[in-house]
Structure formats: C-alpha cells, structure tokens
Amino acid sequence: MSFCAVAYCMASENKILQEIAWLRSFTSLPILIKGVLTAEDARKAVEVGLDGVIVSNHGARQLDYAPVAISVLEEVVKAVAGAVPVLFDGGIRRGTDIFKALSLGAKAVMVGRPVVYGLAAKGEYGVRRVVQMLKDELELTMALAGCPSVNDISRNHVSTPHDRLRSFM
Numbered sequence: 001m002s003f004c005a006v007a008y009c010m011a012s013e014n015k016i017l018q019e020i021a022w023l024r025s026f027t028s029l030p031i032l033i034k035g036v037l038t039a040e041d042a043r044k045a046v047e048v049g050l051d052g053v054i055v056s057n058h059g060a061r062q063l064d065y066a067p068v069a070i071s072v073l074e075e076v077v078k079a080v081a082g083a084v085p086v087l088f089d090g091g092i093r094r095g096t097d098i099f100k101a102l103s104l105g106a107k108a109v110m111v112g113r114p115v116v117y118g119l120a121a122k123g124e125y126g127v128r129r130v131v132q133m134l135k136d137e138l139e140l141t142m143a144l145a146g147c148p149s150v151n152d153i154s155r156n157h158v159s160t161p162h163d164r165l166r167s168f169m
C-alpha cells in the first residue's frame with residue numbers, strides 16, 4: 001500500500017488544513033495522519049477529509065507519558081466508525097502483537113525498530129527476515145486461534161484490562 005503520512009504534532013487546525021491542501025496539490029496518493037491518540041483527533045481527521053489515521057505515539061520517542069498506543073486503539077477505531085482505515089504502530093515485535101492490533105480493529109500495522117534491527121544485523125536480508133518472521137508468526141497465531149483469514153480475527157479474540165475489570169462489576 002502506498003500513502004503519505006503526515007506526522008501530527010499538536011499543530012493548529014488551520015495549519016493542518018493548509019498542510020493537507022499543500023500535500024494534495026502535488027499527490028493523488030491517499031493522505032493518512034500519524035500520531036493520533038484520541039477519539040477527538042480521529043473524528044477531526046475524518047472531518048477534514050483525511051484518508052486514514054495511524055494510531056501511534058511515534059514509538060514513545062516524543063513525549064514522555066503519552067498514552068501507550070495499543071491502549072487507545074479501540075477508542076480510535078470506535079470514533080472513526082469505519083469511515084476510513086485505522087492503522088497502528090508501536091511495540092509490534094511478534095505476530096501475536098499484530099494479531100492483537102487487528103482484533104482491536106486496526107486494518108494494518110506498521111513497524112519501526114524491528115526492521116532497523118534487521119537492517120543493522122544483516123542488511124537487506126535482515127529486513128526481509130524480520131518481515132517474514134512477523135508474517136510466519138501471525139499465520140501461526142491465526143491457525144492456533146482458528147482464523148483462516150485476517151477477516152476472521154475479531155474483538156472476541158482478545159481480552160483487555162478493561163474487559164477484565166468489567167467482568168468483576
């Protein structure tokens with residue numbers, strides 16, 4: 001999939017609208033906004049006509065105490081309500097992490113450090129190997145969870161701390 005990702009950094013709404021218009025002036029690629037961590041921002045992204053949102057705290061490299069991205073994924077997915085795809089990144093290290101993000105409603109995941117580690121260890125081969133390992137692990141997880149296709153991965157396949165708290169109430 002090809003797309004432009006705009007890293008969102010608390011710019012004013014006007015500034016973001018100007019930047020989107022500027023990007024649209026030279027590309028027909030879909031434009032997704034990266035760094036969304038709240039339902040409010042996700043709804044705004046849809047309102048201003050973006051083509052998708054990426055739930056991310058930029059690998060926890062920006063702002064200390066920003067929410068853990070996986071903890072807000074479901075809230076963002078609910079806010080977007082299927083209007084545009086929601087992608088996810090942050091802490092994807094195993095196929096099981098991909099499975100969790102997909103079951104919480106992400107359409108796809110992205111990875112940062114794992115491919116960099118692969119590159120540092122073994123160059124192009126290392127990057128390919130990391131991607132293949134993630135793919136193999138996801139397929140194994142899907143098989144063990146009884147999901148022949150990614151479309152079979154559902155919210156019922158994961159239990160969050162919220163779910164567990166609710167079960168006590």
Ligand SMILES: Cc1cc2nc3c(=O)[nH]c(=O)nc-3n(C[C@H](O)[C@H](O)[C@H](O)COP(=O)(O)O)c2cc1C
Nearest residue numbers: 007034056058059089090091092110111112113114
């Ligand atoms: C060395 C490094 C540089 C990064 N630079 C940027 C950046 O310029 N803009 C941005 O939006 N995210 C940046 N990121 C964050 C990644 O795009 C991505 O959101 C993050 O690495 C995902 O988390 P993960 O590393 O746990 O997979 C960077 C990450 C790393 C490790």
